[in-house]
Amino acid sequence: MRIRDLHELPKLRDSMSYLYLERCIIDRRQRAVEAIDKRGRTLIPAASLSVLLLGPGTSITHEAVKTLTDNGCSILWVGEEGVRMYAQGHGETRRAYQLLRQAELVSNPVTRLEVVLRMYEFRFGEKLDPTLTLAQVRGYEGQRVRRAYERASREWGVPWHGRRYDRHNWNAADPINRALSAANAALNGVCHAAIVSAGYSPGLGFIHTGKQFSFVYDIADLYKTTITVPIAFYETAQGEYRLESRVRHTCRDAFYKLKLLGRIVSDIHHILDLSKEVLDAGAATDTDPARPEPWWTPPGMSDSDPIQGGDA
Secondary structure: OOOOOHHHOOOOEOOEOEEEEOOOEEEEEOOEEEEEEOOEEEEEOHHHOOEEEEOOOOEEOHHHHHHHHHOOOEEEEEOHHHOOEEEEOOOOOOOOHHHHHHHHHHHOHHHHHHHHHHHHHHHHOOOOOOOOOHHHHHHHHHHHHHHHHHHHHHHHOOOOOOOOOEOOEHHHOOHHHHHHHHHHHHHHHHHHHHHHHOOOOOOOOOOOOOOOOHHHHHHHHHHHHHHHHHHHHHHHHOOOOOHHHHHHHHHHHHHHHOOHHHHHHHHHHHHHOOOHHHHHOOHHHHHOOOOOOOOOOOOOOOOOOOOOOOOO
Protein backbone atom coordinates (compact mmCIF):
# COMPACT_ATOMS: atom_id res chain seq x y z
CA MET A 1 0.00 0.00 0.00
CA ARG A 2 1.56 3.29 -1.08
CA ILE A 3 -0.14 6.07 0.89
CA ARG A 4 -0.37 6.12 4.67
CA ASP A 5 -2.07 9.43 5.50
CA LEU A 6 -5.15 9.29 3.31
CA HIS A 7 -6.58 12.46 4.85
CA GLU A 8 -3.94 14.33 2.85
CA LEU A 9 -4.72 12.53 -0.42
CA PRO A 10 -4.87 15.23 -3.13
CA LYS A 11 -8.23 15.75 -4.79
CA LEU A 12 -8.51 15.87 -8.56
CA ARG A 13 -11.50 18.14 -8.02
CA ASP A 14 -14.08 18.43 -5.24
CA SER A 15 -14.93 14.91 -4.00
CA MET A 16 -12.84 13.29 -6.73
CA SER A 17 -9.43 11.63 -6.59
CA TYR A 18 -7.78 8.26 -7.22
CA LEU A 19 -5.88 5.79 -5.09
CA TYR A 20 -3.68 2.77 -5.89
CA LEU A 21 -3.49 -0.09 -3.37
CA GLU A 22 -1.70 -3.43 -3.43
CA ARG A 23 -1.09 -6.39 -1.11
CA CYS A 24 -3.85 -5.66 1.37
CA ILE A 25 -7.42 -6.56 2.30
CA ILE A 26 -10.14 -3.97 1.71
CA ASP A 27 -13.21 -4.24 3.90
CA ARG A 28 -16.15 -2.13 5.00
CA ARG A 29 -15.92 -0.31 8.31
CA GLN A 30 -19.13 1.31 9.48
CA ARG A 31 -20.12 3.48 6.49
CA ALA A 32 -16.60 3.69 5.09
CA VAL A 33 -13.95 1.25 3.88
CA GLU A 34 -10.49 0.48 5.17
CA ALA A 35 -7.33 -1.17 3.89
CA ILE A 36 -5.73 -3.79 6.14
CA ASP A 37 -2.14 -4.94 5.74
CA LYS A 38 0.73 -6.10 7.95
CA ARG A 39 1.30 -2.52 9.14
CA GLY A 40 -2.25 -2.02 10.36
CA ARG A 41 -5.54 -0.48 9.24
CA THR A 42 -5.99 2.65 7.11
CA LEU A 43 -9.35 4.32 6.52
CA ILE A 44 -10.14 5.12 2.88
CA PRO A 45 -12.25 8.24 2.17
CA ALA A 46 -14.66 6.44 -0.18
CA ALA A 47 -16.88 9.48 -0.64
CA SER A 48 -13.86 11.47 -1.85
CA LEU A 49 -12.61 8.91 -4.35
CA SER A 50 -13.44 8.73 -8.02
CA VAL A 51 -11.53 5.54 -8.73
CA LEU A 52 -9.82 2.85 -6.64
CA LEU A 53 -7.02 0.97 -8.43
CA LEU A 54 -6.53 -2.53 -7.04
CA GLY A 55 -3.06 -3.93 -7.66
CA PRO A 56 -1.59 -7.40 -7.08
CA GLY A 57 -2.25 -9.11 -3.77
CA THR A 58 -5.46 -7.23 -2.95
CA SER A 59 -8.66 -8.82 -1.70
CA ILE A 60 -11.88 -6.85 -1.43
CA THR A 61 -15.11 -7.84 0.33
CA HIS A 62 -18.60 -7.67 -1.10
CA GLU A 63 -19.58 -5.03 1.47
CA ALA A 64 -16.60 -2.86 0.55
CA VAL A 65 -17.51 -3.03 -3.15
CA LYS A 66 -21.09 -2.06 -2.33
CA THR A 67 -19.96 0.88 -0.17
CA LEU A 68 -17.63 2.18 -2.89
CA THR A 69 -20.34 1.83 -5.52
CA ASP A 70 -22.87 3.65 -3.35
CA ASN A 71 -20.38 6.52 -3.18
CA GLY A 72 -19.94 6.63 -6.97
CA CYS A 73 -16.38 5.27 -6.84
CA SER A 74 -15.28 3.14 -9.81
CA ILE A 75 -13.07 0.12 -9.11
CA LEU A 76 -10.34 -1.00 -11.50
CA TRP A 77 -8.34 -4.21 -11.15
CA VAL A 78 -4.86 -3.44 -12.47
CA GLY A 79 -1.34 -4.81 -12.72
CA GLU A 80 1.57 -3.74 -10.53
CA GLU A 81 1.91 0.05 -10.36
CA GLY A 82 -1.29 0.27 -12.41
CA VAL A 83 0.59 -0.69 -15.58
CA ARG A 84 -2.23 -2.83 -17.01
CA MET A 85 -5.99 -2.84 -16.47
CA TYR A 86 -7.81 -6.17 -16.24
CA ALA A 87 -11.37 -5.39 -15.17
CA GLN A 88 -13.63 -2.62 -13.96
CA GLY A 89 -16.69 -1.95 -11.85
CA HIS A 90 -19.37 0.29 -13.32
CA GLY A 91 -19.26 4.06 -12.97
CA GLU A 92 -21.52 6.54 -11.27
CA THR A 93 -24.08 7.31 -13.97
CA ARG A 94 -26.96 4.99 -14.89
CA ARG A 95 -28.06 6.72 -18.10
CA ALA A 96 -26.99 5.49 -21.55
CA TYR A 97 -27.82 8.33 -23.96
CA GLN A 98 -24.23 9.56 -24.21
CA LEU A 99 -23.11 5.98 -24.86
CA LEU A 100 -25.69 5.71 -27.65
CA ARG A 101 -24.34 8.89 -29.23
CA GLN A 102 -20.76 7.62 -28.92
CA ALA A 103 -21.77 4.38 -30.67
CA GLU A 104 -23.55 6.34 -33.41
CA LEU A 105 -20.51 8.54 -34.06
CA VAL A 106 -17.99 5.69 -34.11
CA SER A 107 -20.14 3.55 -36.42
CA ASN A 108 -20.27 6.13 -39.22
CA PRO A 109 -16.92 6.61 -41.06
CA VAL A 110 -17.72 10.27 -41.80
CA THR A 111 -18.56 11.28 -38.22
CA ARG A 112 -15.74 9.10 -36.89
CA LEU A 113 -13.16 11.00 -38.95
CA GLU A 114 -14.69 14.29 -37.80
CA VAL A 115 -14.07 13.24 -34.19
CA VAL A 116 -10.50 12.21 -35.05
CA LEU A 117 -9.85 15.65 -36.55
CA ARG A 118 -11.25 17.36 -33.45
CA MET A 119 -8.97 15.20 -31.30
CA TYR A 120 -5.95 16.30 -33.34
CA GLU A 121 -6.95 19.97 -33.08
CA PHE A 122 -7.44 19.59 -29.32
CA ARG A 123 -4.00 18.04 -28.84
CA PHE A 124 -1.92 20.26 -31.08
CA GLY A 125 -3.98 23.43 -31.58
CA GLU A 126 -3.95 23.01 -35.34
CA LYS A 127 -6.83 22.38 -37.72
CA LEU A 128 -6.23 19.80 -40.42
CA ASP A 129 -7.70 19.68 -43.89
CA PRO A 130 -10.93 17.63 -43.58
CA THR A 131 -10.14 15.92 -46.90
CA LEU A 132 -7.09 14.19 -45.39
CA THR A 133 -7.16 10.43 -45.07
CA LEU A 134 -6.91 8.74 -41.69
CA ALA A 135 -3.42 7.51 -42.60
CA GLN A 136 -2.33 11.10 -43.29
CA VAL A 137 -3.76 12.27 -39.96
CA ARG A 138 -1.83 9.52 -38.19
CA GLY A 139 1.33 10.64 -40.00
CA TYR A 140 0.91 14.22 -38.77
CA GLU A 141 0.20 12.96 -35.27
CA GLY A 142 3.30 10.76 -35.23
CA GLN A 143 5.51 13.69 -36.26
CA ARG A 144 4.15 15.93 -33.50
CA VAL A 145 4.54 13.23 -30.83
CA ARG A 146 8.12 12.47 -31.88
CA ARG A 147 8.96 16.16 -31.66
CA ALA A 148 7.47 16.27 -28.14
CA TYR A 149 9.77 13.42 -27.04
CA GLU A 150 12.81 15.08 -28.64
CA ARG A 151 11.98 18.45 -27.07
CA ALA A 152 11.65 16.90 -23.59
CA SER A 153 14.89 14.97 -24.09
CA ARG A 154 16.79 18.20 -24.85
CA GLU A 155 15.16 20.13 -22.00
CA TRP A 156 15.97 17.60 -19.27
CA GLY A 157 19.15 16.09 -20.73
CA VAL A 158 17.74 12.55 -20.85
CA PRO A 159 18.91 10.43 -23.81
CA TRP A 160 16.03 9.35 -26.03
CA HIS A 161 16.26 6.39 -28.40
CA GLY A 162 12.56 5.85 -29.06
CA ARG A 163 9.55 4.32 -27.33
CA ARG A 164 10.67 0.76 -26.60
CA TYR A 165 9.59 -1.64 -23.86
CA ASP A 166 8.99 -5.35 -23.35
CA ARG A 167 5.56 -6.05 -21.86
CA HIS A 168 6.88 -9.32 -20.44
CA ASN A 169 10.08 -7.90 -18.91
CA TRP A 170 9.50 -4.55 -17.21
CA ASN A 171 13.13 -4.06 -16.13
CA ALA A 172 14.46 -4.62 -19.65
CA ALA A 173 13.34 -1.12 -20.65
CA ASP A 174 15.58 1.90 -20.06
CA PRO A 175 14.61 4.31 -17.26
CA ILE A 176 12.80 6.85 -19.44
CA ASN A 177 10.63 4.17 -21.03
CA ARG A 178 9.75 2.76 -17.61
CA ALA A 179 8.91 6.28 -16.43
CA LEU A 180 6.69 6.89 -19.45
CA SER A 181 4.87 3.59 -18.91
CA ALA A 182 4.25 4.38 -15.23
CA ALA A 183 3.02 7.90 -16.02
CA ASN A 184 0.75 6.72 -18.82
CA ALA A 185 -0.70 3.96 -16.63
CA ALA A 186 -1.71 6.54 -14.01
CA LEU A 187 -3.21 8.74 -16.73
CA ASN A 188 -5.08 5.77 -18.22
CA GLY A 189 -6.62 5.00 -14.83
CA VAL A 190 -7.94 8.54 -14.38
CA CYS A 191 -9.27 8.69 -17.96
CA HIS A 192 -10.90 5.28 -17.55
CA ALA A 193 -12.64 6.44 -14.38
CA ALA A 194 -13.92 9.59 -16.07
CA ILE A 195 -15.17 7.65 -19.10
CA VAL A 196 -17.17 5.04 -17.20
CA SER A 197 -18.43 7.56 -14.65
CA ALA A 198 -19.86 9.68 -17.47
CA GLY A 199 -21.57 6.68 -19.07
CA TYR A 200 -19.32 6.13 -22.09
CA SER A 201 -17.86 2.86 -23.30
CA PRO A 202 -14.10 2.47 -22.79
CA GLY A 203 -14.06 0.07 -25.76
CA LEU A 204 -15.54 2.30 -28.49
CA GLY A 205 -12.43 4.16 -29.63
CA PHE A 206 -12.13 6.46 -32.62
CA ILE A 207 -8.39 6.24 -33.32
CA HIS A 208 -7.59 3.11 -31.31
CA THR A 209 -9.84 0.16 -31.97
CA GLY A 210 -10.37 -3.49 -31.19
CA LYS A 211 -9.60 -3.45 -27.44
CA GLN A 212 -11.74 -2.98 -24.36
CA PHE A 213 -9.78 0.19 -23.53
CA SER A 214 -9.58 1.79 -26.98
CA PHE A 215 -11.47 4.94 -25.96
CA VAL A 216 -9.33 5.18 -22.81
CA TYR A 217 -6.23 5.30 -25.01
CA ASP A 218 -7.86 7.90 -27.28
CA ILE A 219 -8.66 10.22 -24.39
CA ALA A 220 -5.37 9.67 -22.56
CA ASP A 221 -3.49 10.65 -25.72
CA LEU A 222 -5.07 14.10 -25.49
CA TYR A 223 -2.94 14.89 -22.42
CA LYS A 224 0.29 12.92 -22.82
CA THR A 225 2.47 15.52 -24.55
CA THR A 226 1.51 18.22 -22.03
CA ILE A 227 1.43 16.14 -18.82
CA THR A 228 2.96 12.67 -18.72
CA VAL A 229 5.81 13.16 -21.20
CA PRO A 230 7.30 16.18 -19.33
CA ILE A 231 6.81 14.46 -15.96
CA ALA A 232 8.51 11.25 -17.11
CA PHE A 233 11.56 13.07 -18.49
CA TYR A 234 11.81 15.36 -15.46
CA GLU A 235 11.72 12.50 -12.95
CA THR A 236 14.15 10.39 -14.98
CA ALA A 237 16.58 13.31 -14.95
CA GLN A 238 16.48 13.24 -11.11
CA GLY A 239 17.79 9.65 -10.99
CA GLU A 240 16.56 6.06 -10.95
CA TYR A 241 15.87 5.64 -7.23
CA ARG A 242 12.17 4.68 -6.81
CA LEU A 243 11.60 6.13 -10.27
CA GLU A 244 8.21 4.60 -11.03
CA SER A 245 6.83 5.49 -7.60
CA ARG A 246 8.05 9.10 -7.92
CA VAL A 247 6.51 9.37 -11.36
CA ARG A 248 3.12 8.17 -10.09
CA HIS A 249 3.15 10.62 -7.19
CA THR A 250 4.17 13.52 -9.42
CA CYS A 251 1.39 12.59 -11.85
CA ARG A 252 -1.09 12.49 -8.98
CA ASP A 253 -0.07 15.99 -7.89
CA ALA A 254 -0.21 17.29 -11.46
CA PHE A 255 -3.68 15.81 -12.01
CA TYR A 256 -4.84 17.59 -8.87
CA LYS A 257 -3.24 20.91 -9.78
CA LEU A 258 -4.68 20.81 -13.30
CA LYS A 259 -8.09 19.59 -12.04
CA LEU A 260 -7.77 16.96 -14.75
CA LEU A 261 -10.62 14.67 -13.83
CA GLY A 262 -13.00 17.60 -13.84
CA ARG A 263 -11.78 18.54 -17.32
CA ILE A 264 -11.83 15.12 -18.96
CA VAL A 265 -15.61 14.73 -19.14
CA SER A 266 -16.16 18.22 -20.54
CA ASP A 267 -13.34 17.64 -23.05
CA ILE A 268 -15.05 14.42 -24.18
CA HIS A 269 -18.32 16.34 -24.63
CA HIS A 270 -16.47 18.90 -26.77
CA ILE A 271 -14.66 16.30 -28.89
CA LEU A 272 -17.84 14.34 -29.54
CA ASP A 273 -19.70 17.63 -30.17
CA LEU A 274 -22.61 16.57 -27.98
CA SER A 275 -25.73 18.71 -27.95
CA LYS A 276 -27.37 19.93 -24.75
CA GLU A 277 -30.28 17.61 -25.55
CA VAL A 278 -28.02 14.56 -25.46
CA LEU A 279 -26.24 15.71 -22.29
CA ASP A 280 -29.53 16.33 -20.47
CA ALA A 281 -31.30 13.17 -21.64
CA GLY A 282 -32.10 10.63 -18.94
CA ALA A 283 -30.95 12.82 -16.05
CA ALA A 284 -33.72 11.47 -13.82
CA THR A 285 -32.20 7.99 -14.08
CA ASP A 286 -29.21 9.07 -12.00
CA THR A 287 -31.45 9.98 -9.06
CA ASP A 288 -33.65 6.90 -9.51
CA PRO A 289 -31.61 3.98 -10.94
CA ALA A 290 -34.71 1.73 -11.15
CA ARG A 291 -36.68 4.28 -13.19
CA PRO A 292 -37.74 2.77 -16.56
CA GLU A 293 -36.82 4.64 -19.73
CA PRO A 294 -39.06 4.73 -22.84
CA TRP A 295 -39.08 1.89 -25.36
CA TRP A 296 -37.22 2.48 -28.63
CA THR A 297 -39.33 3.77 -31.52
CA PRO A 298 -37.93 4.47 -35.03
CA PRO A 299 -37.67 8.18 -35.91
CA GLY A 300 -40.88 9.58 -37.40
CA MET A 301 -43.01 6.72 -36.09
CA SER A 302 -45.33 6.32 -33.14
CA ASP A 303 -45.97 3.13 -31.22
CA SER A 304 -49.35 2.78 -32.94
CA ASP A 305 -47.96 3.02 -36.52
CA PRO A 306 -47.74 -0.24 -38.48
CA ILE A 307 -44.28 -1.66 -39.13
CA GLN A 308 -43.58 -1.18 -42.84
CA GLY A 309 -42.38 -4.08 -44.93
CA GLY A 310 -43.47 -6.82 -42.51
CA ASP A 311 -45.57 -9.84 -43.44
CA ALA A 312 -49.28 -9.54 -42.71
